[in-house]
Amino acid sequence: MTPKQKRVLDFILSFIEEHGFQPSQLEIAQGCGFESLGTVQHYLRSLERHGLLARQSNAKRGLQLTNPPCPPFAETLRGAGSPFAKGGTLSAGTIAKGETVTPQPLVASITFLELPLVGIVAAGKPVHAFELADAIEVPSAMAGPGNVVYEVRGDSMVEMGIMDGDYVAVHPQSVAENGQTVIAEVNGSITIKKYQRKGNTIQLLPANAAMSPITVTEEDEFHIRGILVGSMRFYRKWTGKSST
Amino acid sequence: MTPKQKRVLDFILSFIEEHGFQPSQLEIAQGCGFESLGTVQHYLRSLERHGLLARQSNAKRGLQLTNPPCPPFAETLRGAGSPFAKGGTLSAGTIAKGETVTPQPLVASITFLELPLVGIVAAGKPVHAFELADAIEVPSAMAGPGNVVYEVRGDSMVEMGIMDGDYVAVHPQSVAENGQTVIAEVNGSITIKKYQRKGNTIQLLPANAAMSPITVTEEDEFHIRGILVGSMRFYRKWTGKSST
DNA sequence: TGACTTACGAAAAACTTACGAGTATCCTCG
DNA sequence: CGAGGATACTCGTAAGTTTTTCGTAAGTCA
Known part of the structure; x- marks a missing residue:
């Protein structure tokens, strides 16, 4: 240079x-x-x-x-001012070699945050964003005014590390900046990809570089529904593939 | 802007x-x-x-x-002045094609839970579970006595839908039931798989049926570290693989 | 009804692009 | 050492687009 x-x-x-x-x-x-x-x-x-x-x-x-000085997330998450910054000695217990993990007491009782669980992100089908009239707890970093949580159905997003049954927290907006992970509708199919715009072309990149990106052309019907803030998965016995 | x-x-x-x-x-x-x-x-x-x-x-x-969902999220969220802190009526914004998701009143004031963030699950290497003397918020469904959160490093668990930078909540225990997702050490390598025992053999299945399972034999050094309760991921711009 | 919010339509202003062309600097080759 | 060539650097101007702004009429809410 x-x-x-x-x-x-x-x-x-x-x-x-x-x-x-x-x-x-x-x-x-x-x-x-x-x-x-x-x-x-x-x-x-x-x-x-x-x-x-x-x-x-x-x-x-x-x-x-291209490389904006976006502060590392963990910092803002646990940064000063955050109630979680108190950094007390949480003797976490090493899970090393043969030792057993010591049980840890839970901390805190602050306000919890819930987001409305609005709909289901269908895999390969248009979204039916209907109200579930339900709410789901999220870490505060995923909460925010206007944010909603989708329940993911289908395996069309595995390449983004999002699987059937996961919950994704999204911040609704119709525009995105390069590098943000968006939930978008392309030709009637809903999908989650990383958004990247170069000149006139819009590319949707999967998380895994090995997978091929989608290039959106003018003919495509393309709408950004929101940008992803976080995702969560709850494990239980026989998670996934509960047939359908 | x-x-x-x-x-x-x-x-x-x-x-x-x-x-x-x-x-x-x-x-x-x-x-x-x-x-x-x-x-x-x-x-x-x-x-x-x-x-x-x-x-x-x-x-x-x-x-x-609305606070920008990217960096200063958690902080502004809990700060005074945030509409969220007082639980006002927050509109969810437009989500679907023509439909508009009606504003959802958000709930609040439940117990907030956070877990100690204990260590890093190395990819393909023995765990180095060191204390981070830190804590991270989790939904109450992931909390529980003794539970801890690991920060995942490496891509060895992609087949389970867990990627670099994710956080996994685990309940430490050394035995598991069939169908549970466990975090286990096999021959010095840490991994997350679904646990299944048939008679004398123990199989570790990936999430994706297309991938090949691991069968643990008697010779293998095998320890269950805990069972997975949940996982979380926080998105931001240029997530993943930027430099390093 | 009064105070506000929404919904077009249209024109001016602000910006970005494209193209053509003219110095200056540095490197290489004969 | 000097001629060519390749780059970096600089101007200016004429489109082509998008933003910004105005005004007015219609719809809502209490």
């Missing part, structure tokens, strides 16, 4: 940090001292080639840094 | 902080300098599409800020 390219990249980064949104090409030009938009265009393209950022074509301020 | 969108969002936020209740659309127009309600309408809609806020249709001052 050339120093100028780095300069542009750094500018974009700091701009985002400062303003909370992406700069326009004109703002980049001014910020980096370019007289022409063409110059910005040039750098944007080269940065894109290097995989440092992605652009959504024709989208205003449609720049996406 | 465009600067204007952010401006509107910020205004709503500060308005709520200042007045304690949501602004009307007219107030938003005045506060942001719009001449027309249509403009406000436009922004509200786009913010809603991005999942940044939820609207109760036709309700006066029916705006609900």
Whole structure:
């Protein structure tokens, strides 16, 4: 990477940090001292080639840094301020070699969070999001205003590590950013994939790199239903395949 | 997000902080300098599409800020000021094609449970169960006396639908019944499989019938560490395999 | 009825793209 | 050492798109 390219990249980064949104090409030009938009265009393209950022074509301020400094989750989860940060000595007991695990007392009694369990994500069929008039507990990290929980039916999402009977917590929204895991409808089939947009094409990547991604074209009917916040599975005897 | 969108969002936020209740659309127009309600309408809609806020249709001052589901989730969630903390009416947002999932009142105030996060289940290697002196929230169905949570490292358990970074709740015990999902050590390797015993032979079945089971013989060193109660996964941008 | 929220339609403003072309720098080959 | 070539870097302008904005009429709720 050339120093100028780095300069542009750094500018974009700091701009985002400062303003909370992406700069326009004109703002980049001014910020980096370019007289022409063409110059910005040039750098944007080269940065894109290097995989440092992605652009959504024709989208205003449609720049996406590829490795945004997204704080590690565990940190925010247990970070300061969190009631779980108290880090008391929870002698967890080693499960090493032959030893037995010492039982641990449970902690806390804080507010619990439940989300409405709204529907069933059918595998390969259109969703029938009906109200189950039920609720399910979730860790607070999965909760949030508007979030709902789906019960997954079918094995169409195994490649994302989501299996029949799992519950997925989703935050409803119809747009997504690159890299987010979305629950989307493609041609009437509902699916969970990782969302990635390059220019005009939208790719839906499975979790496992070995599996082939789906490329969504203009002809496809494509709707994002929401983005995945978490998933849960409860084990019991003979989980899975309870026939059908 | 465009600067204007952010401006509107910020205004709503500060308005709520200042007045304690949501602004009307007219107030938003005045506060942001719009001449027309249509403009406000436009922004509200786009913010809603991005999942940044939820609207109760036709309700006066029916705006609900939604916290971005990505990083600062847990924190903002429990913080004062979060609509969630007081258990207001939260709209679930549109989910299905034409259907709209009606706003669900969320419940709250049940006992909150967290389990000690004890260690890391290494992939294909003997467990190094060390104390993390940390805890993680789980739904009550996963809690129980003695239960602990492991953070999974490695991809050796994908066939069970458990991936790198997942958390598994286990109830430590050294025996299992047929059909239970166990976390076991076989010849020094830790693994999660479904336990099945037929007469003298013990089989460990993967979740997917297509994969081949392991048959444990007498020569093998075999220990059951515990049985799986549940698993959880938290999604965020660029989940999985980014660098490392 | 009064206070708000929704629903179009349409025009101006803001941005992104595409193309063409002109320096400057660095490297290689004869 | 000098000529070619390849890159990096820079301008400017004319489309082509999307965002932003306005206004007005209609629908809701208490």
